[in-house]
Amino acid sequence: MTETRPTAERSAGNRRRIPLPGQRIIRTVISVWLCFLVYELRGRQGLPVFSAIAVIQSIQPYTKQMKALAKEKVFGTVIGGLWGIVMITLELGLLRAGMPEEYAVHYVLVGLFTGVTIYSTVLLHATGMASLAAVVFLCVAINHIQGANAYLYAFNRLLDTVIGLLIAEVVNRVQLPRSRDRDTLFVSGLGHTILREDNQLSPYSRVELNRLIEDGAKFTVSTRESQATVRERLAGVELRYPIITLDGAALYDMGKMEYLCTVPMAPDRAERIITWAREEGLPFFCNIIRDDLLIIRYRDLANDAMRTSFEKRRPSPYRNYVKSGADEYEDVIYLTILDWTERIVQAEAALRTQSWAGDYKIDSGPYEFSEGFSFLRIYDAAVSRRGMLRKLEERMGTRRTVTFGCVPGEYDVVISDADRNTVVKQLRRRYEPVDLRAWRTMWRK
Numbered sequence: 001m002t003e004t005r006p007t008a009e010r011s012a013g014n015r016r017r018i019p020l021p022g023q024r025i026i027r028t029v030i031s032v033w034l035c036f037l038v039y040e041l042r043g044r045q046g047l048p049v050f051s052a053i054a055v056i057q058s059i060q061p062y063t064k065q066m067k068a069l070a071k072e073k074v075f076g077t078v079i080g081g082l083w084g085i086v087m088i089t090l091e092l093g094l095l096r097a098g099m100p101e102e103y104a105v106h107y108v109l110v111g112l113f114t115g116v117t118i119y120s121t122v123l124l125h126a127t128g129m130a131s132l133a134a135v136v137f138l139c140v141a142i143n144h145i146q147g148a149n150a151y152l153y154a155f156n157r158l159l160d161t162v163i164g165l166l167i168a169e170v171v172n173r174v175q176l177p178r179s180r181d182r183d184t185l186f187v188s189g190l191g192h193t194i195l196r197e198d199n200q201l202s203p204y205s206r207v208e209l210n211r212l213i214e215d216g217a218k219f220t221v222s223t224r225e226s227q228a229t230v231r232e233r234l235a236g237v238e239l240r241y242p243i244i245t246l247d248g249a250a251l252y253d254m255g256k257m258e259y260l261c262t263v264p265m266a267p268d269r270a271e272r273i274i275t276w277a278r279e280e281g282l283p284f285f286c287n288i289i290r291d292d293l294l295i296i297r298y299r300d301l302a303n304d305a306m307r308t309s310f311e312k313r314r315p316s317p318y319r320n321y322v323k324s325g326a327d328e329y330e331d332v333i334y335l336t337i338l339d340w341t342e343r344i345v346q347a348e349a350a351l352r353t354q355s356w357a358g359d360y361k362i363d364s365g366p367y368e369f370s371e372g373f374s375f376l377r378i379y380d381a382a383v384s385r386r387g388m389l390r391k392l393e394e395r396m397g398t399r400r401t402v403t404f405g406c407v408p409g410e411y412d413v414v415i416s417d418a419d420r421n422t423v424v425k426q427l428r429r430r431y432e433p434v435d436l437r438a439w440r441t442m443w444r445k
Contacts, residue, residue, distance in 0.1 A: 022204050024059055031055040031164075031171045038163055046160045054164025059172055070165045076129030077161045080117055080136025085151060087113040087141055110141045177442050179435040182216045185398040186427055187244070187389065189405040190223035190233065193415045194423040199233055205424045206236050212424075213238055217431045218398065220244070222385050224363065224377075226287075226294060227252040228318035242392055247363065247377070248385035249333050250289060251392060258292045261391055262333060265380040269359055270332035273378055276354070277337060278327075282347055282376075284337040285309070288328060297322045305338040305373035312369060334383075337376040338367060344374040351378075402430060 032052045039048035058069050087109050094105060117137045121130040140153055188194045195201055201209075213219055220239060221230060224247035230239075231254070239254045251261040265273070277284050283302035288295040296319060301307045314321050337347065348364050351357055361379040393401060404423045405411035415422050 022207070024207070027171050028056060028059045031059060031167050034167045034171065035164055038167070046156045046163075048160065050157055050160040051164035051167065054161045055168045055171075058165055058168035070169065072126070072129040073132060073161060073165060075126060076121075076132035077136050077158050079120060079124075079126075079129070080133040080138075081140060081155075081158055083113055083117045083120070083133075084137045084140025087137075088151075106141075110138070113137065113141070173443050175442060176434050177436055177438045177440075178432040179438045180216060181431050181433075182218065183398065184218065184400045184402055184430070185241075185393060185396060186217060186219045186431065187222050187401060187403045188219070188423050188427075189403075189411070189415075190221055190225060190230065192406045192418055193404055194221070194418065195233060196419045201234055201237065202419075202421055205421045208421075208424045208428065209237055212428060212431055213240060215432070217427065218396070219427065220392070222248075222389065222403070226319070227254065228294065228313070228316045230254075231318060232316070241396065244385055244388045244392065246287075246333060247361070247379060247383060248388040249379055249383045251388055251395075259289055260395070261388070262289050262331075263380055263383045263388075264289070265329075265332045265334075267329040267332075269380060270329040271327075272356065273335060273360060274327050274329065274332075276351070277335065280347060280350065282337045282339060282343070284335045286328070286335055287333050288331045289333050290331045293320055294318065295320045295322055297324055297328060299323070299325055303339060303373070305367050305370040305375075308369045309338060309367075334377055334379040337378070338370075338373060339376075341366065341372060341374040344376050348376055351376075 032055055035048050035051040035055055038051070039046060054073055058073065060069060091105060091109050114134055114137060117133050118130045121127055121133055136157060139157060191199060194205065209219065218241055220241040220243050221234070222244035223230060225233075225245065227243065227245050227250075230243055230245065242251050242253050242260055244250075245252050249263045250259050252259050264270075274286065283300065283306055284298070285306070286297040288297060298306070298310075298321065301310055310321065313319050337344065339347070344364060348362065351360075351362060359381050361381050361383045363377040363379075365375060367373040367375050389401065389403075402413065403411045404413045404415055404426065406415050406418070408414050413423075413426050415426075
């Protein structure tokens with residue numbers, strides 16, 4: 001199970017496409033229309049623009065986010081409106097007492113009470129609604145100087161906001177009836193499968209993937225990369241199930257930050273391959289997993305590829321580099337040899353001629369960060385993504401597994417264009433197909 005895409009497909013993927021509007025945009029458009037419809041049904045009473053603003057700020061991809069935002073908006077509106085009324089009441093009292101220069105008094109009070117409004121959110125431990133409360137306060141205060149009824153304005157501001165929140169709540173929760181497949185484990189490759197050509201996850205895939213996982217989809221990834229690289233490239237995705245990393249050499253729990261299963265080399269095999277690499281004069285990183293830590297040992301940064309790899313990956317708190325003149329043979333997961341492509345080709349050919357080469361799994365390819373360099377990765381022969389997937393299935397007790405990848409014949413679903421969010425679209429189609437019999441699911445919880 002590899003992650004190498006054919007050259008023709010890689011070239012085709014470089015052509016950028018204009019993305020189609022997502023559900024959040026569509027739901028927002030519908031909600032804004034409904035705001036103005038309610039405004040017409042009310043006989044054009046109130047301020048529909050504030051309902052629309054509430055809708056725009058409240059439509060969220062995840063319902064749990066929407067609940068928090070709705071609460072913040074209601075309380076922020078109440079706080080801002082109340083301080084606006086307090087300020088206006090004080091201002092009117094001062095003017096009746098003979099205080100001159102109405103506008104000067106007004107400007108001083110507006111500035112002062114803007115600070116009071118924000119400070120009140122600090123005292124209430126609700127700083128998330130500070131900006132909204134301040135905006136509501138200013139709307140009430142500025143409206144007063146223009147001669148409108150500030151008390152009525154504050155009430156309408158609150159009412160219109162609540163109308164917008166209710167509309168957003170309904171539109172955000174209503175969906176087509178769908179059944180849920182919570183018995184199937186969905187496993188995706190990483191590069192050229194769920195990631196785009198730039199090795200990044202699209203915003204659409206990130207949002208939709210999180211929504212599906214939150215809804216109960218059993219989704220994980222299987223990759224030759226380390227868990228540190230998975231964290232970097234799937235940043236913002238809540239992976240709840242163990243991931244298969246290092247080409248099947250490890251099973252890692254992202255939440256607990258622990259390796260559930262590893263396939264290290266036997267010490268004698270580790271010593272033999274390290275001794276061979278030393279004799280051949282090949283520079284390498286020795287990757288060890290010990291006490292749930294990924295330790296990367298090296299003797300020297302012998303070339304540009306090794307220096308680039310070190311500089312790019314060392315800042316990660318999930319990688320631990322150790323420079324040492326001595327070699328270790330316990331808990332070795334794999335070796336990564338980095339050298340000029342010609343040298344790697346020669347080294348791989350020489351390695352495969354050894355009588356003991358069958359004790360190892362050998363992988364090679366161009367090094368993505370340094371032109372002209374390639375890598376040679378060497379694992380124990382027992383390392384297999386399929387084998388680790390079987391262990392994951394046993395651990396999770398899943399009845400069925402669907403795999404996504406870019407190599408025909410090796411995956412259940414072949415992904416030919418990762419730039420079109422194909423994995424997430426296929427995952428959604430399989431996990432929650434439209435089903436009229438599941439009419440109870442039309443309301444998202």
